[in-house]
Amino acid sequence: MxxxxxxxxxxxxxxxxxxxxxxxxxxxxxxxxxxxxxxxxxxxLDWEFLSGSDATNADAAGVWGAVKGSFLTMLVTLLLSFPMGVLAAIYLEEFAPRNKWIDWVEVSINNLAAVPSIIFGLLGLAVFINTFNLPRSSPLVGGLTLALMTMPIIVISGRNAIKAVPPSIRNAALAVGASEVQTVFHHVLPLALPGILTGTIIGMARALGETAPLLMIGMRAFVATPASGITDPSSVLPMQIFLWSDEIDRGFVQNTSAAIIVLLMFLLAMNGLAIYLRNKFEVRW
The missing domain is CATH 1.10.287 (Helix Hairpins)
Structure with missing residues (x-):
């Protein structure tokens, strides 16, 4: 022994x-x-670099156009993927019947979360640009494409957060006369919200760093003017870094590293927001 x-x-x-x-x-x-x-x-990293747009001259090039394009793209992605992903997670976890059709949907969602991101770029090119004739190289198409990629992650994280809520919460709400919908939206969802928000922001952070899907929908174009709306041509931070890293001029080496620093700060801010929201809305029972 x-x-x-x-x-x-x-x-x-x-x-x-x-x-x-x-x-x-x-x-x-x-x-x-x-x-x-x-x-x-x-x-x-100076004010001219942070407030300027892309240029053929390394000394005049800035990152603001790419930052604004990333913000608009992430805004479209969030507005589409978050409500649809959360509602899908609620339905699959709380209301969906247990049958082969639902099992097939669950397997498909899990498989979509592991699909290479460039496949979503091809899907966005075929559907949003070639079929619906949406403006190429725009934050609208980029957000739609990234929403398709992010939604399975939100659904999976949302289901796990909802599943973590103790069954006693549901039983207590039903015992005092609440309906199933009231039980879910008034009791289960608030308790699962920290996990849902954390998974959403982590999925958004992944989408922020993606390059392959945006490359397929044409967001690698040279854009010297920041986008004024979601339908204007624009670039994003990962794509801007890719373009500068491919330049022959050695002056773009510093711009590439500075843009990577800006992107890392953006990612750290999003992950910090996820931690803050998780701690703020976390409820212990």
């Missing part, structure tokens, strides 16, 4: 060391990335 306990303790120590090593290795890669980007791009 003493030998078995010693082996168990040794296995636990090895597991802790492996986990600590994985954390240290991940933080090391992140530190190296931040060091290289800050070294190459920190000198280019």
């Amino acid at each position: 003493i030998k078995r306990i010693a082996r168990r303790h040794a296995a636990e120590r090895r597991f802790r060391l492996v986990g600590l090593g994985a954390i240290v290795l991940s933080l090391l890669f992140l530190a190296v990335l931040l060091f290289i980007m800050l070294k190459n791009g920190l000198g280019g």
Whole structure:
């Protein structure tokens, strides 16, 4: 027995060391990335760069057009994917009957979450541009395409958050006379909201960093004027970084690193917002 306990303790120590090593290795890669980007791009972060648009001259190029395009694209994505994803999660988890059709829908949603993002770009090109003739290279088409990609993530995270609500909450609401709809929207959904919001913002952060789907719908075009609406031609931050990294002029190296810093700050802000919303709306029972 003493030998078995010693082996168990040794296995636990090895597991802790492996986990600590994985954390240290991940933080090391992140530190190296931040060091290289800050070294190459920190000198280019000034007001002219943050408030300017794309240009053929590296000294005159700025990132504001891409930032505005990313904001408009993410706005369209959020307004489409969040309500539809949450309503789909509520229906599948609370109201859908258990049959083969619903099982097929659930499997399809799980498979869609693992589909490569460039497939959604091809779908957006075929449906939104070639079929519905929506304006090419616009935040509207980009948001529609990214909404298709983000919605399965929201549905899966929403279902998990709703499933985590104890059945006693539902039983108590039904016992005092609430209907099934009132039980879901007045009791279950508020308790599941932190998990839903966290999953939504993480999905949005993934969509913010996507390049392949937007490449297929033409958002790699040179746009010197920031978009004034969701139907105007625009670029986004990942695509702007891609375009600058492909330039021959060495002056764009600093612009590329500076744009990566802006994108990382955008992503960190979104993840920080997810943590804040989770802590703000979290309810303990």
